[in-house]
Amino acid sequence: MPPWAASVPRMTFLRTGRAIDSLRLAFLCRHATKPRFANLRARSASTHVSPTAINLRPNIPPQNKELHDTLSALSGAAETYVNISRLQLALQGLAAQDAVTRVAVLGLDSQVSAQRLARLLLADPLGAEEQWEKELEKAGDGNERAVLLKYGDESDALAPTPLYKVLSIPSRVLRSHNLEILVSTLNVNVSNKVASASTESSTESILVPKLQATSARGLPVPYPVHKTLIVGEGLDSAILFGRFSSDTAEEVGNMVKVAVELPAPQEEPNPEVQTGSVAINVQVGIQALASFRESIQNSVAYERGWFRSGLPALSHWLTQDLQPSESVKPTLKTLVASIADEVEADIAQADSAQLQKLASIPTNHEVAASIVGHLESWAEKSHTELRDQLDEAFSAQNWHKLSWWKLFWRVDDITMISSEILERRWLVSAEKSSIYLAGRMNQVGFPEDIQRHAVNEIPEVTMQDTAPTAENPRTDLSTEVRKPQPWPEHIATARTELIADTVPPLQALAQRLILQTFSTTSLSSALSALLYVSVSSISLFEASAVAALGLTFSLRKMQKLWEGARESWQGTVREEGRRTLKSTEELVRRIISSQGKETLIEAEGAAERRDAREAVQKVRDALDRIGKQKLDAREHVR
Known part of the structure; x- marks a missing residue:
């Protein structure tokens, strides 16, 4: 289906020997207007937040709060295994009611083919060629800066960024699906991949493209996306990409689509067949678009060229699972599930490495x-x-x-x-x-x-x-x-x-003994003085004997207890x-x-991996509950 078909009332191509009702098509074309709502534009902000922005607590929708909290807890429990960039993208999506969806169109070692394909997917065949199409169509040496395509008017003033060039496009596809498209390149040089295999997997390279700043000293900046379209030219590029993605996880599923530039077939392929790759011919699509813009009388030729180019399958994949919903979008749910799968795979890999280490221990x-x-x-x-x-x-x-x-x-x-x-x-x-x-x-x-x-x-x-x-006083006696x-x-x-x-206790005993000794001696001395004063028949020597007896008793007791x-x-x-x-x-x-083998497994990160697994399970449970709530709501409506 062409990209403009979603925004135009249902158009039926009446095929009788490849003939189309020209009057009906002309009526639709005359009443189809371009999305140039200058005063009533509803634009969604990009999810690429500047690192200098103030981090305010987002107003999370109630239906997303549980999943948002469990995903936030995953960043702490599995920080060693989780991709922080993809996790932040998922958290940003859950923090908004209808967040922007990011799609990357990456050319294999060249950005030119990706730019041409993105232009075909977003161009409006009912209107004339626009300025953004000309800028996107410009050829280069494959080392251009990345291009971010956002919905908006071409006259909008955009803040410059050293990471990519921003183009505002009045596209119904971007507007109706709240979509942003990043056009960049993917280096599939196998030698470079082997050199960096210890730090980055091919899955991460595909779903988290790296953007290079214009500064010579700038480091690559990750730009995570929800889906990625890989564009290759010829069988050689397809083979190189197959080698590059040999370790790509199978769980990526519909998040990655591969389009290979091949000669156009004689018969139209079936766009409803869902596969991980599709054969396209961009030149045939460009010719079909140009012929339709030249005259609506070329609608039959346009239809044939459009379907022969293989682009309907890509148009369907681009907007699939992006319909606004009261619950979490399917694309966002797929991203969260992919993060959980990635964490579990990394944990399993760590367990395997630990077992290999145990097998090599000399015991x-x-x-x-x-x-x-x-x-x-x-x-x-x-x-x-x-x-x-x-x-x-x-x-x-x-x-x-x-x-x-x-x-x-x-x-x-x-x-x-x-x-x-x-x-x-x-x-x-x-x-x-x-x-x-x-x-x-x-x-x-x-x-x-x-x-x-x-x-x-x-x-x-x-x-x-x-x-x-002071914060934790010891008040209990146990x-x-x-x-x-x-x-x-x-x-x-x-x-x-x-x-x-x-x-x-030893210090306290000594102080108590001294106090008791002084007390006993003082009492015996007082008693001796009292006897001497009150009894006239008692001499001073006899009265002093009482004081000496008290002193001797107290000192003896002190000696015995202390020693x-x-x-x-x-x-x-x-x-x-x-x-x-x-x-x-x-x-x-x-x-x-x-x-000591069993103990070694427990000692070397076992607790961390166990906590990470529990956090992943909580994320999955939250996802399941969201799905059940959606089913219950449908049953209630019925």
């Missing part, structure tokens, strides 16, 4: 035995270090500064001295050595993060997960078991928890060190015995 008996040997050596040295370092620390002068009789002037140094012992004497070398051991394990394929295996295995010290802050940390970091975590949970607390704290520190080393050794042995 034979010799490697495991070597790691076990390093582990045993580490454990032996760590236990020796724990014993010797703590013995040296508890026999040092600093620790003796905390003797019971020195508490009266050393009570404020308890936190500092105790923390210093834990920070400088408690498994310091063992922690550093564990890093080297973890590196050896990772080198042969064992995981760095064993958090999933470490549940209930790392020695637990009850504490609050976070320290009290304690929680700390979260398991990736080995070997749990040694440092255990040290921090020991400082946080055992040093403050017991110090010994208990020493034992706790030693025991926690042994538990930490023992649990770590047992855990690593189990990982070695299981070869």
Whole structure:
């Protein structure tokens, strides 16, 4: 069907020996007017937003909000796998009631053929040749800037952009379908594709064309589109494109159409046959258009040439699924589904690469035995270090500064001295050595993060997960078991928890003992003075005995409790060190015995891929619900 047939009342080509009712055709032509509504033009803004524009929160239609939210969440959950340019295009479409649809017409290594084809698809055969057609028809060397075709009047003043040239076209096709067409080139040089295969797939090159700025230092800017029409000349270009698109996903479906310039057939092809490629002849279409514009008496020749050129199939594909709708346009739904398919394909590729990595991991008996040997050596040295370092620390002068009789002037140094012992004497070398051991394990394929295996295995010290802050005050009286940390970091975590949970009670006990000692001594002294004053038969020496008894009792109690607390704290520190080393050794042995393959899959991005899959599923569910709502609305109308 010609591109103007959609805007003209239904035209019936009466074929009786290729004859057409001339009077009916002349009547339609006389009443068909060109879309030059200078004062009542309804133009849609381009979806290409300047990066310097202020990002205001869009007024999302209620029926699109769920899909918009799930698609926005996909950008965070699958940022490694999703194409941000295509995702932003889909979000912009969902944020508007009737968003602009972008279609790219890309010539294979030449923009000239794409410009000529775009002119035929948008030209109005009922009117004379316009200025925009002449500009678009200009031949060149294939290195021209891209051209963006928008609906509007040719006299409109447009802001210049270094990425493409903008042409305002009074086309019914662009106006009625809210359409924009980008005319550019697609480089299908196989050698260049191989060089860039690691960074960009052929699907991305087709659906996200790169626009080069006019500046010599300008970087290519992605311009995502909803659909792409590839234009080639001859069989050689078709073969080159086949090699280029060998890795193109099959899910692109109707989003990509390939038109190959071939000699026109003798018989008219059937335009209703939907395939991924179509044979066209642009020169035959140009001649047919020129003959019809010359005289409507050439309508039969125009019809024959138009159908022989193969352009009706492209005209139908161009406007397919672009009808305004209260729900999401089919083209936009196809774009969202394509994004979800692309993310799932990238996730599956990452899983495959992970499995290949696992298959190449050396996990034979010799490697495991070597790691076990390093582990045993580490454990032996760590236990020796724990014993010797703590013995040296508890026999040092600093620790003796905390003797019971020195508490009266050393009570404020308890936190500092105790923390210093834990920070400088408690498994310091063992922690550093564990890093080297973890590196050896990772080198042969064992995981760095064993958090999933470490549940209930790392020695637990009850504490609050976070320290009290102004935003998160610690108001509850219950304690929680700390979260398991990736080995070997749990040694440092255990040290921090020991400082946080055992040093403050030791400090508080010392302060309480001093207070009790002063209180008991003061009470006994007061009682001694009272006896001396009130009882005349008691001498000063006898009254002082009561005060001495109270002082002796309080000091003895202070000595007993404080020395017991110090010994208990020493034992706790030693025991926690042994538990930490023992649990770590047992855990690593189990990982070695299981070869660590299952853990490696979980460790290397498995959680990220799982979250990405869940986000994709939510997008698909939102799409399904939109489709069901549309069906329910149709049933309600019936």
